[in-house]
Each structure stands twice: as C-alpha cells, then as structure tokens.
Amino acid sequence: PTIGVAVVGTGRMGADHVRRLDRVTSGARVAAVVDVDAERAKRVADGVEGCAAFTDAAQAMAADGVDAVLIASPGPAHEAALLAAFAHDLPVLCEKPLTPDAASALRVMEAEQRLGHRRVQVGFMRRYDAEYQRLKALLDGGDLGRPLMLHNQHRNVSTPPGFTNEMTVNDSAVHEMDVARWLLDQEITAVTVLRPRPSSSAPDGVDDPQFLVFETDGGVLVDVEVNLNCGFGYQVRAEAVCERGTARIGDGVGLVTHTAGRWGGTIDQDFVTRFEDAYDRQVQAWIDATARGETVGPSVWDGYAAAAVCEAAVRAQQEGHRVPVDLVDRPPLYR
Ligand code: ISE
Secondary structure (H helix, E strand, O other): OOEEEEEEEEHHHHHHOOOOOOOOEEEEEEEEEEEEOOOHHHHHHOOOOOOOEOOOHHHHHOOOOOOOEEEEOOOHHHHHHHHHHHHHOOEEEOOOOOOOOHHHHHHHHHHHHHHHHOOOEEOOHHHHHHHHHHHHHHHOOOOOEEEEEEEEEEOOOOOOOOOOOOHHHHHHHHHHHHHHHHOOOOOOOEEEEEOOOOOOOOOOOOOOEEEEEEEOOOOOOOEEEEOOOOOOOOOOEEEEEEEEEEEEEEOOOOOOOEOOOOEEEOOOOOHHHHHHHHHHHHHHHHHHHHHHOOOOOOOHHHHHHHHHHHHHHHHHHHHHEEEEEEOOOHHHHHO
C-alpha cells in the first residue's frame, strides 16, 4: 500500500522532504502540501503528480488520499498542526523542535496520551545517521566502559538572516540535547551557557560561538561548542570519553586527495547534504512503520525532554548562571 502524505510547510526542509517522499522513499506519495504562502504551496504541488495545495493544515489532513502528515513548518506552528493531526488520528513525522517550550510540549504529550497510543515520530534525524548509530552501538556494547564525558562541536558556515540567541539553543543545540540523551540513555538535569568573545563573523545581536554544558542524571558531563558562523563548512562532531577509551565521529574523512603539494578532502556546507542519508532513513523508517500501523523513533517524550532542556538553556543564556531542568514523571505510554 502507498501512504499518502500531507507535507505541512514548504520551506527549505519541507520542500526537501517533498522531493524525498516523491523520489527516494518507497511506499509513499505526496498527496498534499500546505503553506501559509499559497503561491509557494502551489509551486511545490505543481512539481508532483496528483498533489493538491492548501493554505490550511487541518483542511489538508481531511483531504482524500491523506494517510499521514509530515510537519515541517516553523517550530511555533507545530502545536496546532499536531493537534489537528491527532483529531484525525493520523501518523505524524514532526520536524524538530517538537514545540518551542516545555508547556506546549506537555500539552502535545497530554493530547497524544488521550489518543491512547503513540502517533508522533520527532525528526531528530541524527539518530538515523550511520556514524551516530555506530557510536551508540559501541557505547551500548560497554567495551569502553562507562561514558564519563561527551564533547560535541556543532558548526555551521553562517547563520541565516533573522537568527537569534534563542535559536542557537532551540534550533541548533537541541540536536545535541537529543543525541546526548539517546547516546547515554540518561536525562539532562542542568544547563550552563558560557560565551567566549564573539566572532567578528557573527551578526550583531547574536553571541556566537557559545559553549553549553549539560549535566545528566547519570553523572556524565556533556559540552557543546555551538559555532554557527565558522565560515569553513558544516561540521558536527562528537567524542565520548569513557573509562577505557574514547570514540569520535564526525571527522568527515571521505575522499582524500593528494595533489600539487597538498592533501585534503571536502567539507559539507550544510545539514541537507551532511545528514542526507539520515533524513532518508528517518523518513523511510516512518513510512514503513506507518504501513505496519506502528510508531517508531524519537517520541513526544523525547521532544518534551529536549524542549525542557532548551527552556533551561535559554534562561541560562539570559541569566548567566547554571539552571536546573525540571521534568514531569515519564508517562507509561513512553516507558
Ligand atoms: C538547523 O535548524 C538544523 O536543524 C541543523 O541541523 C542545525 O545544524 C542548524 O544549526 C539549525 O539551524
């Protein structure tokens, strides 16, 4: 059976997911696209056979041939789209962040619990990256002993116009919050944000780079250099320091050339290429699970936990001190 997907939001990620569902993913078709910008929705829909364009997400979800929803609108629009999908009991793949703060994530979690079953996979795609999966398997295997620290570097070429300090946390560091929780199988209990002098490449009003430190309930220290105007490329690295060794991913050593007195390779310039395989696997896993009537991958609990850490991190940024993270008890649906 082919799953008909409504894609909500046709910006950068939404348009890329439309292309993926249309040309890469098996067992799926794009039945509808939604955007507040009617022209943009129509342009994207015109490129896909049998795809209808809407400006209202709830209308698209009620349309013929729509079996599932992929939400790729900006974070603040996610809650309304998720609640509309729940009203139709449709499977959802929701781009990160689930919602921009803990209170709205809690409302989504309560609504999903009222459905009585999981329906949402959150788009923390790094869990589907081959290197991260290898690191996870190594840590789970225990050969290196217990992890003690996790060092991360999250570098982008430059921030897009309109970028804010909050986005450093909510859009960028949120990925390390999720992978740290997932790799370690621990919750983050406190956040501290430190700042070196700002890079002269950072736009006015954006403190970049920033250095975040997370403490976990298992006693692990996690640090993240978020460096979003590094200029040279898109680079995501993680190094686990364990009792009997270390393990690192993200060096991006693909093709290495030696010529004219130099050696080297290339560096990805953005997440669309660096994590292309992860996005492909994530969406395929979602479609396959949907076809089986199941929900897999990062859950609304994971989205909520990350949102709670983000909220603490934004406070830590503003107030300049360590901020504890308060989580509600984990509901049975997510255990
Ligand atoms: C963007 O929203 C992403 O999700 C990327 O993965 C991240 O690296 C980037 O910093 C964010 O702005």
